[in-house]
């Protein structure tokens with residue numbers, strides 16, 4: 001009996017990597033994780049996707065993982081590989097986010113669509129969604145240098161939306177209220193992936209920042225960039241407005257990180 005128990009314990013110890021770390025992150029946030037590894041090549045995998053890494057010197061590495069706001073709470077595996085060899089296995093402990101409920105009331109035509117409007121809506125969403133997975137040559141960093149505008153946050157990230165009393169998709173960005181005409185600046189350099197005038201999102205710009213990061217800015221009064229153009233950090237991309245389904249002048253800013261919906265605030269000016 002004793003031998004069996006010892007064998008079982010040995011087997012369990014053998015299965016557990018010696019240097020496993022556990023990182024805790026809230027749904028919809030970016031986990032910043034670290035690793036000590038003496039080698040030139042290292043990759044980071046979680047949720048079946050590869051995530052950006054940075055060599056910090058002295059065999060120290062930093063990596064970032066985007067946790068979609070609907071990721072199941074609980075433990076998820078994090079694999080560090082050199083080539084095909086797994087050199088370490090960590091865990092990401094995802095905890096539940098506290099998301100507010102948000103009710104808005106809009107004109108009927110902005111809540112219930114006729115067939116041509118619905119077709120237009122699907123066509124536009126398809127074009128926007130295609131930008132989320134476009135590869136752009138990487139910036140050295142994933143950190144936003146600031147918010148695109150200053151203002152009051154009118155709807156937080158992740159809020160469960162009700163439009164005219166009906167539940168919709170959760171709010172995949174933050175809404176910042178500011179006067180119409182306020183200049184919107186790129187929070188990080190990148191390539192303009194899309195400029196469009198959408199039925200619900202209004203005048204919209206998508207920027208690919210590299211490293212799988214894509215920012216989307218909506219409800220603009222005017223846009224100041226062209227598709228394909230490269231923009232610098234803090235370059236003007238447009239002005240605040242209330243185009244599309246909007247109840248007042250504000251900027252909607254959403255970020256996809258390897259297609260995960262993340263809170264932009266989790267990567268503004270943090271290391």
Ligand SMILES: [Zn+2]
Nearest residue numbers: 173174175252
């Ligand atoms: Zn919004």
